[in-house]
Amino acid sequence: MTIMITGATGQLGKLIITELLQKIPAGQLIAGVRNPDKAAGLQQSGVEIRIADYNLEASLDSAFRNASRLLLISSPHQDDAVRLVQHKRVIDAARRAGVEHIFYTGFAFSHQGSPDNVHTLTEQAIADSGLRYTFLRNALYLDFINVLGLQEAIISGELLTSPGEWRFNSVTRRDLAQATAAVLLSDQHDHPSYEFTAPQAWTFHDLAEALSEWAGKSVVHREDPGIQHWIYNYLASINTSATTSDLERWMGRPVTPLKKSIADFVIAGQK
Ligand SMILES: NC(=O)c1ccc[n+]([C@@H]2O[C@H](COP(=O)([O-])OP(=O)(O)OC[C@H]3O[C@@H](n4cnc5c(N)ncnc54)[C@H](OP(=O)(O)O)[C@@H]3O)[C@@H](O)[C@H]2O)c1
Numbered sequence: 001m002t003i004m005i006t007g008a009t010g011q012l013g014k015l016i017i018t019e020l021l022q023k024i025p026a027g028q029l030i031a032g033v034r035n036p037d038k039a040a041g042l043q044q045s046g047v048e049i050r051i052a053d054y055n056l057e058a059s060l061d062s063a064f065r066n067a068s069r070l071l072l073i074s075s076p077h078q079d080d081a082v083r084l085v086q087h088k089r090v091i092d093a094a095r096r097a098g099v100e101h102i103f104y105t106g107f108a109f110s111h112q113g114s115p116d117n118v119h120t121l122t123e124q125a126i127a128d129s130g131l132r133y134t135f136l137r138n139a140l141y142l143d144f145i146n147v148l149g150l151q152e153a154i155i156s157g158e159l160l161t162s163p164g165e166w167r168f169n170s171v172t173r174r175d176l177a178q179a180t181a182a183v184l185l186s187d188q189h190d191h192p193s194y195e196f197t198a199p200q201a202w203t204f205h206d207l208a209e210a211l212s213e214w215a216g217k218s219v220v221h222r223e224d225p226g227i228q229h230w231i232y233n234y235l236a237s238i239n240t241s242a243t244t245s246d247l248e249r250w251m252g253r254p255v256t257p258l259k260k261s262i263a264d265f266v267i268a269g270q271k
Contacts, residue, residue, distance in 0.1 A: 002066055003184055004099075006032040006052050006090065007073035009039055012105070015177035016071065016184075021045060023185055032063050044187035054086035060093035069184060070094050071103045080118040087122040091129050101132040103184060108137040108169070108195045109238045123193075135193035136180055139247070140170040140240045142261055145207065147231050150262065151269035154215040158210040162232045163223040167201040167241035172261045195244040198255040210258040214266060 003020065007013045008031035020029055026045055032052030039049045052063035054075050064070060072090050075083040087104075094102050104126055106119035119137070128132045153159040174234045176196050183194065208221035248254055 001068050002028055003069045004030040004032055004050075004052075004067035005071045005073065006054070007034075007075075008042060008047075008049075008061075008074060009033045009035065010076070012173050012177060012180075013073050014042070015173055016180050017042065017045070017047060019177050019181035021047075023181065030063070030067055052090075053267060054090060057089055057093060059200060060090055061096060064093055064097035064099055067097065068100045069103065070099045070101070070186060070261045071105070072105075073105050074119070084121055084125075087118070088125050089216050091122075091125050093125065093129070095129050095131055099131060101134070102126055102129075103134045103136060103180075103223075105180070106135055106137045108139050108197050109240050109242065110137075113237075125193065133192065134183060134189050136183060136190060137193060137197075139193050139195075139197040140168060140238075141176075142170045142172050142265070143169070144231055144235070145262065146265055146269070147206070147229055148207075150266050152210060153208070153211055154217070154266070155217050157217065157219055159204060159219055159221045160224040160227050161204045161221065162227045162229070163225055164232070164236070166235065167203055168200045169197045169240045169243060171198050171247065172256050175247060175251060176257050179247050182250045182252070194246040194250065195242075196247040196250070197242060197244045198247060199243050199245055201241040201243060202258055206258060207262070210251060210262055211266070213259045216260060251261070 005013050005016055008017060026047045029047045031042045031047045031049050033049055034053045036049055043049055050063040051059045053059045077083045103237045104122060110117045110119040123135050179196055205221045208219045211219040
């Protein structure tokens with residue numbers, strides 16, 4: 001079995017490869033990259049590097065040769081129409097190359113909105129391709145907490161957020177990567193899709209508690225109508241509170257607790 005990962009120089013791709021390297025030899029992995037200059041670390045780990053640019057059909061045709069399993073990490077392009085074209089290019093190339101099983105990282109909450117969102121349409125294109133497939137629908141990355149002013153909250157003792165009934169199913173990429181690696185290595189796929197969400201959603205009150213524990217001092221949550229940030233418009237447009245057991249089942253352990261998950265973000269905010 002040879003597993004190819006696209007977007008391998010990205011944050012999620014790198015973590016997935018790190019997880020896979022703990023389980024299988026580097027010789028069974030191929031990293032698909034857009035820019036090989038960013039792949040020095042991957043190369044050092046012994047993983048084969050191939051150019052797989054979503055915009056260049058020919059690169060995909062040669063990149064996918066001899067890959068039995070392909071993980072398509074969704075494109076980060078800002079324009080969903082472009083993303084869809086890129087994804088379809090990858091799917092077509094996978095079919096031509098004889099890939100046996102395609103895995104796609106989508107978004108767990110995209111299905112509640114318009115049916116013509118990029119993830120649903122990509123999944124449809126994969127289902128129509130005739131390839132064997134598994135959809136990995138990821139929860140919200142935790143990164144959005146970066147804009148909440150965690151460091152300021154610790155200093156002032158108050159986490160100020162825009163008023164609202166906010167609940168988030170938001171996890172670390174590390175947890176998602178561990179579950180993704182497990183799915184990629186497994187032959188026992190009992191479902192065509194997995195919702196990589198945590199079994200519990202959390203609130204800003206929970207976040208303030210986690211900050212208190214992390215900092216060893218009281219941080220309380222307070223709603224402040226004066227707080228304005230585009231992120232709240234985005235968060236209000238999706239309901240990310242749904243839960244499943246899929247992520248923990250595939251990780252084989254509980255999701256990382258909020259107190260531990262926030263550490264990287266708090267530390268980054270100190271620099
Ligand atoms: N669940 C969520 O909350 C959430 C949030 C944001 C994004 N996402 C999605 O999750 C994906 C993975 O997240 P991430 O954190 O790993 O993103 P990331 O760090 O931005 O990585 C994106 C990867 O895609 C590669 N890429 C960009 N354009 C490409 C192209 N034309 N052809 C081939 N590869 C290309 C990048 O290559 P370079 O290294 O050369 O730039 C990079 O390796 C994102 O791309 C996005 O679709 C999910």
